[in-house]
Amino acid sequence: MKKTSVRAKVLTGTVAAAALAAATVGAVSASAESTDTPAVAAAAKADTQNRNLTQTTGLTIEAATKAAQATLDAAAKASQHVSVAVVDRDGITRVLLKGDGAGPQSPESAERKAFTAVSWNAPTSELAKRLAQAPNLKDIPGTLFLAGGAPVQAKGAPIAGIGVAGAPSGDLDEQFAQAGVAALGK
Numbered sequence: 001m002k003k004t005s006v007r008a009k010v011l012t013g014t015v016a017a018a019a020l021a022a023a024t025v026g027a028v029s030a031s032a033e034s035t036d037t038p039a040v041a042a043a044a045k046a047d048t049q050n051r052n053l054t055q056t057t058g059l060t061i062e063a064a065t066k067a068a069q070a071t072l073d074a075a076a077k078a079s080q081h082v083s084v085a086v087v088d089r090d091g092i093t094r095v096l097l098k099g100d101g102a103g104p105q106s107p108e109s110a111e112r113k114a115f116t117a118v119s120w121n122a123p124t125s126e127l128a129k130r131l132a133q134a135p136n137l138k139d140i141p142g143t144l145f146l147a148g149g150a151p152v153q154a155k156g157a158p159i160a161g162i163g164v165a166g167a168p169s170g171d172l173d174e175q176f177a178q179a180g181v182a183a184l185g186k
Contacts, residue, residue: 056089057154063184064094067152067162070183072099075167075176082166082176085110087118089159091142099166106166113149113173114163115142121158124149125174148173150181 059067064086071084081101086094093114098107116124125147131137138145144163147170152160162180164173 057157057159058088059086059094059152059160059184061094064088064160067160067180067184068095068097071162071164071176071180072097074179075099075164075172078167078172078176080167080172080176082164082173083107083110084176084180085114085163086180087111087114087161087163089118091115091118091161094160102166109144109146109165110148110163112142112144112163113146113165113177114161115149116144116161117149117151117163117177118158118161119143121151121153123147123151123174123177124163125170128170146170146173148177150174150177152181152184 068084068086072082075082075084076099081099081103083096083098083102083106085096085107088094091114093111096107096111113124116127120127124145127137127149128145128147131145137143148165148167149161149163151158152162162177164177164180167173167176
C-alpha cells in the first residue's frame with residue numbers, strides 16, 4: 001500500500017471541503033429561487049384560509065370629505081364658524097376642516113369630540129351625561145366629553161366619528177355633526 005504524504009492529505013481534504021461547500025451553496029440558492037418550498041406553500045395556504053386576517057369597514061376619503069363638507073355647510077347655513085373633524089374607527093383623523101372664522105381651539109376640540117364619539121359609539125352629548133356616574137372618563141387621553149360629536153355606524157358598529165367645535169353651544173355643534181352623518185346616507 002502506498003503512503004500518502006501529509007501535504008496530499010491536506011490538499012485532498014481542502015478539495016473535498018470546497019466541493020461540499022459549493023454543493024451546499026448551490027442547493028441553498030436553488031431552494032431560495034424556488035416557489036415550491038414548504039414555507040412558501042404554508043404561507044400561501046395560511047393566507048387562503050383567512051384565519052389570520054381581519055376585514056374592517058371604513059369610510060373612503062371621498063365619503064369622509066363629503067360628510068365634513070356637509071357638516072361645514074350646515075354650520076354656514078346657520079351662520080356659525082366651526083371646525084369639523086372626521087376620524088376613522090381607530091380615531092385617526094381622515095379629514096379636518098377649519099371653517100373661515102372658526103376659533104383657534106376648534107380644530108383640536110373637533111378631533112377630540114370625533115374620537116370620543118367613535119370610541120364609545122354614542123353622541124358625545126349622551127356621553128357627557130355619564131360623567132356624573134364615572135367622572136374619571138374625562139381623564140382618558142384624547143377624549144372630550146362635550147356635545148358635538150356623532151358616531152357613524154354600519155350595521156350598528158362604529159366605523160367613524162364626526163366632531164364639530166366652534167358654535168356657541170354643544171347642541172348646535174352636534175346638530176351639525178348629525179348633518180354630516182345624514183349626508184352619508186344620501
